[in-house]
Amino acid sequence: MLGPLVTLNCGLKCPQLGFGTYTTRLGQCRDSVYAALQAGYRHIDSAQMYHNERQCGEAIQQFMQDTSTKREEIWFTTKLQDLSGYEHTRRAIDGSLKECGLGYIDLFLLHSPYGDRLGCWKAMEEAVQEGKIRAIGVSNFGPHHIQQLLDSQPQIVPAVNQIELHPFCSQQKVVEYCQQHNIVLAAYAPLAHGEKFGSRKLLAIAHKYNKNEAQIMIRFLLQKGFIPLPKSTTPSRIKSNGEVFDFELTKEDMQTLQNLDEDYHSDWNPTISPL
Numbered sequence: 015m016l017g018p019l020v021t022l023n024c025g026l027k028c029p030q031l032g033f034g035t036y037t038t039r040l041g042q043c044r045d046s047v048y049a050a051l052q053a054g055y056r057h058i059d060s061a062q063m064y065h066n067e068r069q070c071g072e073a074i075q076q077f078m079q080d081t082s083t084k085r086e087e088i089w090f091t092t093k094l095q096d097l098s099g100y101e102h103t104r105r106a107i108d109g110s111l112k113e114c115g116l117g118y119i120d121l122f123l124l125h126s127p128y129g130d131r132l133g134c135w136k137a138m139e140e141a142v143q144e145g146k147i148r149a150i151g152v153s154n155f156g157p158h159h160i161q162q163l164l165d166s167q168p169q170i171v172p173a174v175n176q177i178e179l180h181p182f183c184s185q186q187k188v189v190e191y192c193q194q195h196n197i198v199l200a201a202y203a204p205l206a207h208g209e210k211f212g213s214r215k216l217l218a219i220a221h222k223y224n225k226n227e228a229q230i231m232i233r234f235l236l237q238k239g240f241i242p243l244p245k246s247t248t249p250s251r252i253k254s255n256g257e258v259f260d261f262e263l264t265k266e267d268m269q270t271l272q273n274l275d276e277d278y279h280s281d282w283n284p285t286i287s288p289l
C-alpha cells in the first residue's frame with residue numbers, strides 16, 4: 015500500500031492517499047482503477063453522480079481475485095447524489111451496494127448540502143447499524159451545514175468532509191471548523207485540474223525536490239493531514255502521483271505553498287450555500 019492510514023473519529027483507519035474517478039470516461043474507469051490498485055493505491059473515490067460505481071467495483075473485485083487481496087484491505091467511498099430524504103436514501107444506499115458489488119461500502123457521503131440533509135443522515139446512520147456502510151460523512155459542507163447536523167444530535171457524527179483543497183484553495187474556515195470537531199478533510203481536485211501548473215513558486219519548489227508539480231501539490235495535502243484524491247486515466251501519471259512518500263517538504267516550503275492561496279475553485283463550491 016502507498017502511504018499511511020488516517021484514523022477517523024469512528025475509529026476506522028482509512029488509506030490517506032485516495033484515487034479519484036470523476037470525469038473518467040466509463041470505458042476507461044475499470045482500467046484506471048485497476049492501474050491505481052496495481053500502483054499501490056488502496057482507496058477509491060466514486061459517487062452515484064459519476065455513474066461508475068459498477069466499473070469501480072468490477073476493477074476492485076478483479077484486482078482482489080488476481081492478487082489475493084482481501085476486501086478489508088481496500089477502501090471504497092461513494093456518495094449520495096440526490097438528497098431527497100430518508101426513504102429515498104435507504105433505496106439509494108441499496109442501489110450503490112448492488113452497483114459496486116463489494117458487499118459493503120467503507121465510506122458513504124452526502125455529496126452536497128443541497129436537500130434534506132437530516133432525513134438522509136438518519137438513513138445513513140441506520141445503514142451503518144445494518145452493516146451496509148462502515149463510516150459516514152459529508153462533502154461540500156460549510157461549517158453552518160455541519161453545525162446544523164451536529165445540533166440535531168445525530169447518533170453518528172460525520173467522519174469526513176470532502177471539499178476542494180490544494181495550495182490555491184485553502185478553505186481555511188471550513189478546515190479549522192472540521193479540525194475543531196475532529197472531522198477529517200478529504201481533498202478533491204487536489205491538482206486543481208492542472209489549471210495552476212506553471213505557477214512560478216510551485217515550479218521552483220518542484221525543481222528543488224526533483225519532483226513534478228502534481229507531486230508537490232499532493233505532498234502538500236498529505237503533510238496537512240488531508241486525504242488527497244488525485245484522478246488520472248494516464249497510467250504513468252497514476253503511478254507518479256503515488257510517488258510522494260520519498261520526500262518531505264520543509265516548513266518553509268509548506269508555508270510558501272500555503273501562501274499561494276487565492277480562494278481558487280476549479281469546481282463547484284456549495285460550502286457557501288445558505289442553509
Ligand SMILES: NC(=O)C1=CN([C@@H]2O[C@H](COP(=O)(O)OP(=O)(O)OC[C@H]3O[C@@H](n4cnc5c(N)ncnc54)[C@H](OP(=O)(O)O)[C@@H]3O)[C@@H](O)[C@H]2O)C=CC1
Binds near residue numbers: 247252
Ligand atoms: N465531492 C465532490 O464534489 C467532488 C469530488 N471529486 C473527487 O476528487 C477527485 C479528484 O478531482 P478531479 O476533479 O478529478 O481533479 P484533479 O485535480 O485530480 O485533476 C484531474 C486532472 O488532472 C490531470 N492529471 C492528473 N495527474 C496529472 C499529472 N501528474 N500531470 C498532469 N496532469 C495530471 C488529469 O488528466 P488525465 O486523467 O488525462 O491524466 C485530469 O485532467 C475526483 O476524481 C473525484 O473522485 C472531484 C470534484 C468534486
